[in-house]
Amino acid sequence: MDFFVQILVGGLSIGFLYGLSAMGFVMIFKSSSVLNFAHGELLAIGAYFFLAFVTWAKLPILLSFLLALAACFLLGIIIERILLRPLIGEPLIFVIMLTVGLAAMFKGLILLLWGGNLFTYPDFLPKALGVQWGIVRIPPVYGATLIIGTVFLVLFGLFFKFSSQGIYMRSVADNQRAALSLGVHVKRVFALSWAIAALVAGMSGIVLGIINGVNVHDLSAIGLKVFPVVILGGLDSIGGAIIGGIIIGLLENFTSGYLSPSLRDVVPYVVLVLILLLKPYGLFGLKEIERV
């Protein structure tokens, strides 16, 4: 029983992370119909930013965390501003290919600066975050993941539901022409969605770095998990991304716990294929949306 709960909690918190990072991916897709193939690299960059602030600059943990997130946010804006804005109005496939190039570029840059070694953050999480219920023990990392994830989810929920800028972003995703006719700054919305996407990706990267250590190949591979997650949840559903993430996370953990660790990357995709056979638009996707 304790093994089961352990796996459940681990799967939930990893899945939560997948979901959050997929949320960024979905936001970009919703606002501009672009599939961002550089998502895994954004994840890795977040982790390395944090690493740089913590180990090179030796800043306090919390400050490093916030600075790393701010840097990711800025990076998102810069990417949109310099690389994507000139392509507005061009066929989408150009933009998507550009994100493929971007992925290679970021990966190369990280390898150049840090090399392909595995780095670890200094152990900083307070032991109090771990929970011990009888024989069930939840390590501090997972406690921290659940807390950070929930905080982000609530913050973004409030932002999209109540703030004007959040409502403008949803309006662009809903009907771009009408948004344009009302003077919504569509380009600003694109920039903002890239910024937020980079921010949540970076955040997921940092937490995954705490769990597994920081390595550019591992992190960018995990970034690719957004594809099963968002296809499962429906490419255009933010709630679906979260739930899809949790499902994939649970599947992975249960597979490696009860079947075999070597199957952990296979079984989620098998289930994905089955679900898509029954629900071709994902669990929460909209039918009209064009599939890629």
Added chain:
Amino acid sequence: MDRMLLQLNNVSVVYSDVIQVLKGVSLSVENNRIVSLLGSNGAGKTTTLKAVSGLLKPENGKVTDGTILYRGKEIQNQSPETITRHGIIQVLEGRQPFKYLTIEENLRVGTATRWGKPYRQDLEKVYHYFPALWERRRGLAGYCSGGELQMLVMGRALMAHPELLLLDEPSLGLAPLVVKEIFRIIRQINEEEGTTIVLVEQNARMALQIAHYGYVMENGKIVMEGLAGDLCANPDIREFYLGLSAAGNVKSYTEVKSYRRRKRWL
């Protein structure tokens, strides 16, 4: 010159560099007036509005010739973001709500040109003009009826404090009673807010009832203009758009159509 809000001088519009839709349109709109733009399908009415509001660009259209003056300043080929901030708001044809946003969120998108300014009072103003929206303010726009949606998109535009409102076929596909109500409110907005309105319509009879001045378009050109009352009395207009013969009795559609084929203005 002071009373002139909007002036189009010999404006030509070309889509995708090859299809010329407007062939030298000139018209002027005075402050605080309702000006109606009539014409059959494909005459270029919607394109004229889009040329003013800047929405041609995303559709690969361009003003290739002529000038559009707003308060004496050239605005042709500016971006929609800039033009809306001059106070020109277009209400698109075919009611384009944000389906997955609630009524009130839809209205809040109308504040985009005044981001960060208080909007509570504007919401109340919109609910004052359209009480039906108040009752449904928490519901998703996707579930509203056609009449409610028309009110919604007009209310959304009002949230932006427009000086010039470009309405594209507000009566499209609505029941006659609803159309009457919509036109009454358009008139009311014009009188109470002092908003200048350009009204594109197929429903010429209703449009000329509330408009001060009218233009008739055909094949991308203005073919006739005049005070709304004069246009109403004009035998050609009566024949083509109001479906009335000179004697005043209603003519059948086929008769009007064959007459039309024989007699063109151009």
